[in-house]
Amino acid sequence: MLQNIRVVLVNTSHPGNIGAAARAMKNMGLNELVLVDPQDFPSPEASARASGADDILAAAQVVGTLEEALVGCALVMGTSARERHIPWPLLNPRECAEQAVEQVARGARVALVFGREYAGLTNEELQRCRYHVHIPADPAFSSLNLAAAVQVLTYEARMAWLAAQDLPTHLEKTEGKAEEVEEVTADELELFYVHLESTLIEIGFLDPERPRFLMSRLRRLYGRSGVSRQEMNILRGILTETQAVARGLPHKRRSK
């Protein structure tokens, strides 16, 4: 589905940027690259910066005009670094991604158009776009590297796609680790606090006549940590060993 989002680079000067853009696309699960009148392509520099996304470079379509690059696309969005003479519907990258994913979910094709390194897209080119997309950079230093701009828009497209699929945006946990992160229950936590308090009294850190807020503060710390069963075993083990030391029992070296 993300494959139906096409990246169009217009009149790119530096082949390294084409390679880096291909890598960003492949990282994010896109694969359709169209180059409008690139100044230097194919090029070893493009391949070097693609770092394994050579398949995308090899399949890239090279065309002479933006018009050709947009054939078949229902929705065209073009990046723009500055406000134009004729105000246009303007999206941020997140809104752009939502629009794109909505369209490809319907089976449509979408083009994301990126301009020249120094001059961007011309007014004429921008007027072929339904929306302009602006990456909200610092106004004092607003020109992103071309591949960096491709990275931001394709990243947002992937985030929107994962959300639409109801897929996690997190690295998937491997199965079977559920036990390790299982949190202790409230009653187990209470038993720990009893053990902790008596240990602190035994080592002389807590004066039961003047407890102040010590246990409250420790409760707040451990209470918000979501202690796992394994961690609880470690903490209880430390307390048991501390008590043994306080009672003058022989050490037994062990580790968990």
Add this chain to the structure above:
Amino acid sequence: MLQNIRVVLVNTSHPGNIGAAARAMKNMGLNELVLVDPQDFPSPEASARASGADDILAAAQVVGTLEEALVGCALVMGTSARERHIPWPLLNPRECAEQAVEQVARGARVALVFGREYAGLTNEELQRCRYHVHIPADPAFSSLNLAAAVQVLTYEARMAWLAAQDLPTHLEKTEGKAEEVEEVTADELELFYVHLESTLIEIGFLDPERPRFLMSRLRRLYGRSGVSRQEMNILRGILTETQAVARGLPHKRRSK
């Protein structure tokens, strides 16, 4: 405010990536770059790729260890491309940005840590981070260019910061509690771990010959808890008292 988010690049091979990362940072309104043992810096290639972000390169701090790079940071988040042996609290870039902006709104400093181009961060380095951040790339081609990863995280930081500016009441809520919830910095947390480890050895709970994953698990527990300065004083006090007991020194009853 975004200036309090520090970008830390660990042992970077290619100076071009350092320059491109500086450009991405400046585009997004960040300016504090710390380089841990870079392989080739300063370098003309870094300056070329910085494309005007030379001020960030010129001000970049070069240090020998990750520990030095994290001094003063209350929240450290490290990028990770794959699942680790010990699962760690994992955020996507958007969640990472929310955490970062929340912290800097309180006046805290935050570090975003990026690993080596080919090998990423080591397990030891990752264990200095409270959260791991994973950019949800295509699992079939998941390794982003270093500067592209910096672009994604700093872009999200800027988006979160812009959103936060629209919600001044949300930010105001955290004001005023600053002192009470002031979190310890990464270096203070490291000193605690050193103290904890030596204490566990003294009481015979940790066998330095067979440490297994004990310290890693404790790092994960305390690392995710956002320990306040007051809590840290309590924890350090407990350790000091435990050591006194282990060394057979007289108890002195006290409480905090």
